Amino acid sequence: MEQVFDSRHSRRRLFTAAGAVALGAAAAPFAGDLPAAHAQSGSPVGWATQNGGTTGGSGGSTTTVSSASAFASAVSGDARKIVRVSGAIQLSGMVRVGSNTTIIGNSGAVFTSGGLTLRTVSNVIIQNMRFRGYSDDGINVEERSRNIWIDHNTFEAGNDGACDIKRESDFITVSWNRFDGTDKTCLLGHSDGHTADRGKLRVSYHHNYFNGTTQRTPRVRFAEPVHVYNNYYANVRSYCIATTMDAGVINEGNYFENCNRTVDIGQGSSGPGRIVSRNNHLVNSPAPTSRGSVSGVPYGFQLDTPSQVKSIVTGGAGAR
Numbered sequence: 001m002e003q004v005f006d007s008r009h010s011r012r013r014l015f016t017a018a019g020a021v022a023l024g025a026a027a028a029p030f031a032g033d034l035p036a037a038h039a040q041s042g043s044p045v046g047w048a049t050q051n052g053g054t055t056g057g058s059g060g061s062t063t064t065v066s067s068a069s070a071f072a073s074a075v076s077g078d079a080r081k082i083v084r085v086s087g088a089i090q091l092s093g094m095v096r097v098g099s100n101t102t103i104i105g106n107s108g109a110v111f112t113s114g115g116l117t118l119r120t121v122s123n124v125i126i127q128n129m130r131f132r133g134y135s136d137d138g139i140n141v142e143e144r145s146r147n148i149w150i151d152h153n154t155f156e157a158g159n160d161g162a163c164d165i166k167r168e169s170d171f172i173t174v175s176w177n178r179f180d181g182t183d184k185t186c187l188l189g190h191s192d193g194h195t196a197d198r199g200k201l202r203v204s205y206h207h208n209y210f211n212g213t214t215q216r217t218p219r220v221r222f223a224e225p226v227h228v229y230n231n232y233y234a235n236v237r238s239y240c241i242a243t244t245m246d247a248g249v250i251n252e253g254n255y256f257e258n259c260n261r262t263v264d265i266g267q268g269s270s271g272p273g274r275i276v277s278r279n280n281h282l283v284n285s286p287a288p289t290s291r292g293s294v295s296g297v298p299y300g301f302q303l304d305t306p307s308q309v310k311s312i313v314t315g316g317a318g319a320r
Contacts, residue, residue, distance in 0.1 A: 003089045025192045042151040046204025046227060048173035049299050053146040056102030056125030064106075068092060068114075072079040078121075085109040085129060094136055097124055104130040105319060115139060117159070118169075122146040126153060128319045134158035142167040142190075144200075154318040155185075161216070166190035169199040176207045178318030183214040189221025192245055192270050197222040204297075206230050207309075209317040212236050219267060224248030224274075230304050232313040233257065233285075239264045241288070243273030248294035251277040255309035258283040263288040266284055281306035 048054040060080025065071045066087050074083045078099040085105045091114025097103070099121040110130035118124055121142040131138035131153065137160050140149055144167065155162040155177065162179055164187040165172055179185050189197050201223030208231045210217045215238040220226050226249045231253065233240050237278070239261040243249045256262050262285055266272040274292030304312055 006076075038150075044151065044173040044175065045301055046175070046206060046299060047171050047202045047297075048147055048149045048174040048204070050202075051147055051171040054123055054125060054171075054173070057100055058102065058147070060100065065089075068095075071095065075103060085111075088112060091115065094140060097121065099123055101125070103127070103129065107320060109136075109319070118144070118145045119143045119147060120145060125149045125151070127151045128153065130154045130156070131158065131162065132156045132318050134160075137161040137164050138185065139163045140167050141165040141172065143169070146170040146171050148172045149175065150174045152176045152319060154180065155182055157181045157183065160184055160296070161187050164188075165201060165203060166197070167194065168196055170200045170202050172203045173207045174203060174208065174271060175314075176317050178209040179211060179213050179217070181212045183216075185210065185213045185216045186218035187216055188218045188223055188226065189245065189247070195222065198246075199224075202226070204229075204301075207303075207313050207317060208232075208237060209313050210240070211233065211243045212237070215242075217241060219244070220247040220249055220273060221245040221270060222247055225250055225297055227297050227301075229253045229254070229301070230306075230309050230313070232310050232317075233259050233262070234310075236260060239267070241275070242267040242270075243275045243291075244270035246271070246275060247273035248292075249273065249275040250294055250297070251275055251288055252279050253303040253306045253309065254286070255281045255283075255306055255313075257283040257310065259285040262286055265289055265291050279303070279306055281309065 057080045062082040063074045064084040075097045080100045082102045088110045094117040105128040115134040115138045118141045124153040161184045162182040204227040210233045212235045219242040230253045233256045236259040242264040276290035277290045
């Protein structure tokens with residue numbers, strides 16, 4: 001049986017549980033009749049547009065690689081560069097990616113065995129890649145990395161996190177990705193003791209397809225505001241979104257289908273966070289909770305009609 005929170009119900013809940021978020025959303029009014037574009041493009045939406053924006057290697061040289069050694073060499077250093085990946089590349093561990101880099105896969109491009117580390121870098125775009133059987137993380141963003149856009153990738157199961165963001169990283173958009181059967185999917189925040197993450201870890205998650213995942217989509221510590229909108233959650237086995245350690249999350253316009261728990265407030269030994277849940281579409285899934293107030297986002301964005309999110313996201317998410 002389907003349940004839908006219409007906009008009037010959701011806005012009432014918003015003002016009683018979390019009035020602060022309405023002010024931030026006013027810059028981007030609900031535009032449910034206009035589907036968001038889902039083709040790969042040269043510009044992100046969300047937090048990656050802030051702090052000067054995210055352009056990756058635009059304007060730099062383009063290299064096409066098909067081996068692990070050539071890839072590692074091509075993505076090193078901070079000069080502007082576009083690295084195209086061809087075929088399947090077996091990585092040995094985590095490969096460091098330099099600043100001002102665009103990584104884009106040609107059709108069928110895949111990384112196996114290893115993953116990518118973005119550590120103390122800025123202005124990086126990763127598009128159209130598949131991550132399969134990674135021995136550590138698929139993508140690990142950490143140590144004050146800034147202005148990152150992770151877009152139109154497909155993550156299959158690996159050993160640890162599919163796409164983890166931590167240690168004071170900031171201004172990041174994770175969009176139009178597909179996560180198939182991943183467990184520790186999207187960690188946001190290193191640990192309960194890493195209080196330096198307060199005021200950082202500002203991430204937008206939009207138009208992602210969480211397909212048969214277990215948890216952490218995302219699991220948030222300290223960050224505010226984290227914007228989770230227009231994602232499709234299908235057959236999630238444990239929980240979808242967890243807000244912990246006084247994090248502030250905006251959960252809006254998502255489509256939850258056959259999910260065990262839509263929202264956890266607190267998770268494991270981590271204390272509770274805050275969340276505003278509004279305008280979500282539910283199919284055989286419990287209603288998401290709201291708790292406290294959350295700061296609004298400073299950027300403009302367009303919400304797709306929640307009931308249409310399933311068809312929009314399944315038609316556009318993931319690598320091609």
